[in-house]
Amino acid sequence: MSDTDLPTTVLRAHAEDASAAELAALARADDRPRPPRWRLSPWAVTTYLLGGTLDDGTEITPKYLGSRRLMEVAVATLATDRALLLLGIPGTAKTWVSEHLAAAISGNSTLVVQGTAGTPEESLRYGWNYARLLAEGPTRGALVPSPVMRAMELGAIVRVEELTRIPADVQDALITILSEKHLPIPELDEEVMAQKGFNVVATANNRDKGVNDLSSALKRRFNTVVLPLPDSLDQEVEIVRTRVASLGRTLELPEGLESLAEIQRVVTVFRELRSGVTADQRTTIKSPSATLSTAEAISVMTNGVALAAHFGDGVVRADDVAAGLVGAIVKDPVQDRIVWQEYLETVVKDRREWADLYRACRELT
Structure with a gap:
């Protein structure tokens, strides 16, 4: 969808729609190796975030003004099997960066879990359509996949916002997913295996320390990048x-x-x-x-x-x-x-x- 195709009534378009022209230009100019199922190479993703001028003269507007090395570390992390945690005080562009990372890598920034004190485990694993569950019993049709499960099946990036606001016992539902790269569904005696390209970008405020601290086991599954306030x-x-x-x-x-x-x-x-x-x-x-x-x-x-x-x-x-x-x-x-x-x-x-x-x-x- 191009910028001109967007409905005029939309107050804020998704990153992949608002920046569709830039992403398309980067894809045309990008001749570097791309990890499996990535729309762009790590170099192109970083250029999309930090801005630059392509060989054909296309201007890429910067989405993040700050340390290039921080963005390179974040992008490189997602090219591995390790999840990324963006940490910083409120207002340091953590959500903004996570959205644009997902848009550039997967072309879809809408697979999101919003962390709150009431976030249930179903938001990270799966739930059930109870009308169908009562009528059919536990079937795949009655199962309601979470954004995490959908990202695993698609080989895409999923965003988990405000991870430390999620209760600790719910957070730990991510441990098996991040370490084993599969999601068991015991009710159906099957499991969902993550496709190549799947990864997690989580955000957390360091002001929230003590709210629901991450367990040591979960911390080890993330590479943490601290987004600072602007230097000057x-x-x-x-x-x-x-x-x-x-x-x-x-x-x-x-x-x-x-x-x-x-x-x-x-x-x-x-x-x-x-x-x-x-x-x-x-x-x-x-x-x-x-x-x-x-x-x-x-x-x-x-x-x-x-x-x-x-x-x-x-x-x-x-x-x-x-x-x-x-x-x-x-x-x-x-x-x-x-x-x-x-x-x-x-x-x-x-x-x-x-x-x-x-x-x-x-x-x-």
């Missing part, structure tokens, strides 16, 4: 700018509304509050309870763009980003509010070029 201010600003522009097109907002100056200020505020020190290293400040991730900066700026488009003059100003900024930082109405007010008075107020942001935030606070 410029890198984080570029990530936010790119994603805000993309979201603006999806939401059919006027182009060019994203203000680089406002993005730099929002990202600077987030980075200083995260690190507990100002950019010039001169002032120590308290950090709020919120993670203040890049994803939250994107949300703040997208909200600001919408305000400027619908209620302003089309130019994103301090008033447009202030509400989102306060909402992202003040999660605890008592402790976080104190931290934010101290930051306003000791840092923002002293920056003369930030006077408009100080006034806008003070009015809201």
